[in-house]
Amino acid sequence: MRLSGSITALATPFTAAGELDLDAWRRLLQAQREGGTHAVVVAGSTGEAAALFEAEYDTLLRAAVEELGGQLPVVAGTGLSNTARTIEQTRRAAALGADAALVVTPPYVRPTQAGLAAHFRAVADDGALPVVLYNVPGRTGCDLLPDTVAGLAGHARIAGIKEARNEPERMQALLPLRDDGFCVLSGDDPTAVRAMLAGADGVVSVASNVVPASFRRLCDLARGGEEAAAEALDAQLRALYEFLGLESNPIPLKALLARRGFGHGLRLPLTTLSPEHAALAGQIAEAVDRLEAAAANDNAS
Template sequence: MRLSGSITALATPFTATGELDFDAWRGLLQAQRQAGTQAVVVAGSTGEAAALFNTEYDALLRAAVEELGGHLPVVAGTGLSNTTMTIEQTRRAAALGADAALVVTPPYVRPTQAGLVAHFRAVADDGELPVVLYNVPGRTGCDMLPETTAELAAHERIVGIKEARSEPERMQALLPLRGDGFAVLSGDDPTAVRAMLAGADGIVSVASNVVPAAFRRLADLARAGNEADAQALDARLHALYDFLGIEPNPIPVKALLARRGVGRGLRLPLTELSAAHAGLAERMAEEVAAIESEFAPADNAS
């Protein structure tokens, strides 16, 4: 498989009492499909994977496969701090019907580059799902270097990387690895257009939770090399990017989703958006709704 275009790292909706909100979850899945999103990630960091019990993980992924299977790829977050546990989680996702596994560098333990190679090869060798590498040192405390990624890209079951570092030099070092069997994806909304104009295959986005149709258009423009239009639309979205970084992800994006009736909160130690930002959240919700309405399919414009 080859992932490309606009890929949404889905937030997980909870009820006011902290339980999974399956009506909201299915509505979110349907909205992503209708908007033209080209793949989704279930139970990534935006989905509060660390706060999910195994039964909840299973239920979310099963519902996503039921709603989207056969229409767009469902990628499951399976990366944990231990290799054997990551393999078991990847097998779990495969049994539930996922199309690929997004495997983050092991959080907190800070392995060496050799340890990263051994870790990802072990997960890929197990063969249950195609593996997408995920490098996000700001969350994990571990940075997978381009030469390590190059070594792993040769594995037939490792099919891409989500790179969340924003420096242009990092993306330039990874782009030569692109090929029929390996995709290079941005994991940073504010610099995704720059990355795609340079040749990246797509973006795994937080913002596309709330502007999926606009983000599909953005990815189409950038991947087609339409620099002027891509940058113009991107400029309109920069206030959203700034808002999404005002507190730790996924607090801000869930505040916007809640204003649409999609979920009601987070799980500790994450807390709801600070009251000091409530007015900004209201204004941002109105602004992104207006932008999204311009790009939403005609039968979903309401």
């Protein structure tokens, strides 16, 4: 399996009472499919994985496979702070029908590079699912360096990396590792076009939760080498990127999703969007609707 294009790191909708909103979840999945998204990630950091109980994780992943299985890949977030537990979670995701596992560097424990290499090899050697490495130092406290990635890239069960560091030098160091069995994906919306124009396979996106058609269009343009058109569309999305970064992810995102009827909030310790940003949220929501209508027309033509 090779992942590419617009891959949405899905938010998890909750009801006003704080329970899973399965109706909203299924509608969100349908909106992603209809918008042209190439793959989805269930229960990643954007999906508030740390706030989910095991039964809820199972419910979300099972519903995603039922809704999208056979049409686009369903990737499960399975990375935990311990290797044995990560293997167990990856097996769990495989049993529920996931196509691949997105495995973040172990949060909080800050392994050495040798420890990171051993961790990812152990998960991949277990063989439950193809593994996509995920590097996001700002959340985990450790950085998976390119030399370590290079040592992992040839593993038959390691399918790629989602790199969330946004420096162009980091992406340039990873791109030579691309081959038929290893993809390089941006994990940073604001610099994803730059990465794809340089040769990255796609992006695992937060913004595409609310603009799936626009991100499909953006990825098609950038991966097709249409630099001017990709950068023009990216410029129109810049205000959305900035809004999504105002507070911790997925707080601003869920404010936008709630306006579309996809859930009612977050779980503590995350709180709802600060009141001073409410007016801007409305403006962004209106702009997003216009962009999506235009992108849907472009994608259909």
